[in-house]
Amino acid sequence: MDEAKTGRGSASDTLYNKVRNEILKIIIERQIGSNELLPSEGEIAELCNVSKMTSKLALNSLAEEHIIYRIPRRGSFLADVDLNKIRSMVDSNSTSNYSAVKSNYLALVIPKMDSYCGNIVRVILTAAEAYNYHVVVKYSDGISETEEQILSEISKVPEIMGVILFPGDNNTCGIELLSYKVHNYPIVIVDRVYKEVEFDSICHDNYQGAKDAVSYLIRKGHSKIGFISKSISNVTSREERYQGYMAAMMEGNKRIRLESVQTNDNMVLVSELKEYLINNDSLTAVFCSDDYIAVYLYYAAGELGKSVPGDLSIMGFTDNEILNFIPLKMTTVKQPVEELGTQAVEVLMDKIADSSRPPRTIRIKTDIIERDSVKEIKITQ
Numbered sequence: 001m002d003e004a005k006t007g008r009g010s011a012s013d014t015l016y017n018k019v020r021n022e023i024l025k026i027i028i029e030r031q032i033g034s035n036e037l038l039p040s041e042g043e044i045a046e047l048c049n050v051s052k053m054t055s056k057l058a059l060n061s062l063a064e065e066h067i068i069y070r071i072p073r074r075g076s077f078l079a080d081v082d083l084n085k086i087r088s089m090v091d092s093n094s095t096s097n098y099s100a101v102k103s104n105y106l107a108l109v110i111p112k113m114d115s116y117c118g119n120i121v122r123v124i125l126t127a128a129e130a131y132n133y134h135v136v137v138k139y140s141d142g143i144s145e146t147e148e149q150i151l152s153e154i155s156k157v158p159e160i161m162g163v164i165l166f167p168g169d170n171n172t173c174g175i176e177l178l179s180y181k182v183h184n185y186p187i188v189i190v191d192r193v194y195k196e197v198e199f200d201s202i203c204h205d206n207y208q209g210a211k212d213a214v215s216y217l218i219r220k221g222h223s224k225i226g227f228i229s230k231s232i233s234n235v236t237s238r239e240e241r242y243q244g245y246m247a248a249m250m251e252g253n254k255r256i257r258l259e260s261v262q263t264n265d266n267m268v269l270v271s272e273l274k275e276y277l278i279n280n281d282s283l284t285a286v287f288c289s290d291d292y293i294a295v296y297l298y299y300a301a302g303e304l305g306k307s308v309p310g311d312l313s314i315m316g317f318t319d320n321e322i323l324n325f326i327p328l329k330m331t332t333v334k335q336p337v338e339e340l341g342t343q344a345v346e347v348l349m350d351k352i353a354d355s356s357r358p359p360r361t362i363r364i365k366t367d368i369i370e371r372d373s374v375k376e377i378k379i380t381q
Contacts, residue, residue, distance in 0.1 A: 015050060015054060016054060016057060016058060016061075018048065018050075019044065019048045019050055019054055019055055019057075019058040020058040020061055020062065021090060022044070022047065022048050023038070023044060023058055023059065023062060024062075024067075024086050024089055024090050024158065025090060025158045026038070026039060026044075026047075027078060027083070027086055028083060028086060028087060028090070028155075028156060028157075028158045029156040029157075029158075030156075031083075031155070031156070031179075031183075032078050033078065034078055034079065034080045034081070035077055035078065035079075035080070036077065036078055037075050037076070037077055038059075038068060038075065038076040038077065038078060040075055040076075041055045041056050041059065042055075044058070044059070059076050062076075063076070066079055066081075067079055067081055067086065067089075082184060082355060083183050083184075083185070084184060084185065084186065084352070084355045086158075087158050087161060088161070090158040090159065104131075104132050104133045104134060104161065105133065105134050105135070105136060105157075105159050105160045105161060106128055106133050106134070106135050106136070106160065106161060106162050106163065106164065106345075106348065107135070107136045107137075107138060107154045107160050107162075107163045107164070108121065108124055108135050108136070108137045108138070108163075108164045108166075109138045109139075109140055109147065109150055109151065109154075109163065109164070109165045109166065110137065110138075110139060110140070110166045111139070111140050111141065111142035111147075111166060111167070111168040111169075112139065112141065112142060113139065114320070114321075115320055115321035115322070116318060116320055116321075116335075116337070117166065119337040119341075120166065120190065120337050120340060120341050121137060122341075123337055123338055123340070123341025123342060124164060124341040124344060124345055126341075127341055127342045127344075127345035127346070128345050131345065131349055133161075133345075136154075136160065138150045138154070140168055141168075142168030142169055143168060144168060144172075144174060147165075147167065147168060147174070147176075148174045148175065148176045151163070151165070151174075151176035151177065151180065152176050155176070155179070155180065155183075155185060161186065161352050162185075162186035162187065162188075162348045162351060162352050163180075163185070163186070163187040163188070163348075164187075164188050164190055164344050164345070164348060165177075165187060165188070165189050165190065166189075166190045166191055166192075167189065167191075167192045169230075169235055172196075172234050173194045173196050173197045177194075177197070177199075178197065181197055181199065184355045184356075185355075186348055186351040186352045186355060187199060187200070187348075187351075188200045188201070188202060188344050188347050188348045188351065189201040189202070189203075190202055190203070190340065190341075190344050191203050191204065191237060191340070192235075192236055192237065193236045193361055194236075195236070198359045198361075199359055200347050200348070200351060200359045200360050200361075201359075201360075201361045201362070202340055202343045202344045202347060202362050202364070203236075203237065203340075203361070203362075203363055203364070204237075204335045204336075204340065204363065204364050204365075204366050205363040205364060205365055205366060206236075206237045206238075206240035206241050206244065206366075207240040207241070207243055207244040207247075208244065208363075208365070208366070209241070209244065209317065209333045209335070209365075209366030210240070210241035210242070210243070210244025210245050210248070210287070210289075210317070210333070211244035211245070211247050211248045212244075212248075212333070212366070212368060213244075213248075213287055213315055213317070213333050213368060214244065214245050214248035214249060214252075214287050215248045215251070215252065216315075216368055216374075217285045217287065217313065217315060217374065218248065218249075218252040218254065220285075220313070220374055220375070220376045220377060221376055221377030221378060222284050222285040222313060222377060223252075223254050223255075223284075224254075224255075224257075224260075224282055224283050224284050224285070225245075225249065225254065225260075225283070225284070225285045225286065225287060226257075226260035226261065226262075226276075226280055226283045226285070226286040226287070227242065227245045227260065227261045227262070227263075227286070227287050227288075227289070228262050228263075228267050228273070228276065228286060228287075228288050228289065228293050228297065229241065229242060229262070229263045229267065229288070229289035229290075229293070230263070230264070230265050230267060230268065230289070230290075230293070231263060231264055231265050232263045232289075238263070238289050241289045241317060242261075242263060242289070245261075245287055257280070259279055259280060260280050260283060262276055267293055268292060268293060268296055269296070270296055270299055270300045270303065273293075273296055273297050273300035274300045274303060274304055276300075277297075277300060277301060277304055277306065277312070278304070283312065284312065284313060284377060285312065285313035285314070285315070285374070286312065286313070286314055286315070287315050287317075288314065288315065288316050288317065289317055290316065290317050290318055290320070291316035291317060291318045291319065291320040291322055291323055291330065291332055292320070292322060293316070294314050294315065294316030294317075294323075294330055294332070294373075295316075295322055295323065295325075295326055295330070297314055298314055298326055298328065298330070298373070299326075301314070308328060308373055309372065309373050309374055309375035310375065313331075313373060313374040313375050314330065314331075314373045314374070315330075315331050315332060315333075315373065315374055316330050316331070316332035316333070317332060317333045317335075318332065318333070318334075318335050319332045319333070319334035319335065319369055328371075328372055328373055329371035329372045329373070330371055330372075330373045331368070331369065331370055331371045331372070331373045331374045332368075332369050332371070333366050333367070333368055333369070334366060334367045334368075334369045335364075335366055336364060336365075336366070336367070339364050340364055343362055343364070347360060347362070
């Protein structure tokens with residue numbers, strides 16, 4: 001057999017495989033779909049700085065593997081092949097625009113680097129390392145447009161085999177996520193569940209955690225319990241906490257006062273929280289959908305001369321490190337990140353191994369952390 005054709009045992013082996021590899025990368029980078037036209041032999045030769053013969057041999061090889069098919073005088077077309085298979089075929093050690101990237105890479109997209117996200121990153125890095133994967137971390141700043149751009153860029157890097165996404169506050173499925181779904185790209189959503197499109201999702205059980213928290217307040221003798229959150233619109237984690245609050249109050253036969261339930265983005269302003277407390281002076285406890293609000297409410301109460309927990313009991317959610325910066329130890333709902341991060345990596349590994357697996361939603365149990373911000377009220381007969 002002609003050595004130049006097989007490429008074995010000669011310098012042409014490196015050149016031939018480089019061109020073959022570049023064609024695979026072009027398919028991914030340009031997101032070429034099934035039965036769509038590939039660049040011509042001449043275009044590939046020019047892009048890779050090789051002869052037309054070399055580009056032709058590389059295309060013929062991919063045709064023999066049924067990755068592409070060739071029609072005389074019309075060109076080469078992508079066969080009906082899953083793009084994940086093409087990604088797995090890419091030789092990341094070959095010379096290319098991504099030569100600095102090693103094989104076995106995942107991408108992790110997070111909205112910010114606070115203590116909660118930082119702990120998730122730490123766990124995911126450790127869990128991925130156990131599978132011999134490196135992790136590229138990207139920050140969206142919680143901005144939907146930035147998140148979309150990052151996802152678009154990631155999908156065009158062949159060496160990245162899958163994505164773990166912690167979305168920002170906007171819980172609407174964007175165009176790039178829909179593209180991931182259509183192309184069956186391995187992705188796992190962390191701490192969110194999309195209603196309109198089903199993805200693999202790992203999240204804490206926000207509903208049960210909130211319900212347990214409010215039930216805990218009721219057991220402590222509280223009946224006039226308020227609820228404060230940033231906007232719950234299109235953010236399933238907050239919506240589920242609101243639903244958990246409502247369920248616990250109804251099961252406990254407690255009256256829900258509409259003025260005591262506030263869900264808008266201004267509820268992180270001390271001035272707004274002071275007004276809330278003034279308008280709800282009869283409340284003995286407030287359940288906050290996150291620890292930041294709980295901290296701001298603590299200071300708002302102090303400015304009004306209310307002591308915590310003497311005059312008002314406050315309970316948060318997440319067990320964020322921000323609680324370390326106030327004088328009072330705050331009772332809260334802890335969201336364990338070890339299981340969250342580990343499960344996210346395990347589910348992504350399953351998806352990479354078999355992209356046809358049906359999506360799963362895994363909910364992780366939360367825990368109540370009892371501290372000093374909740375007072376027990378003795379119920380008089």
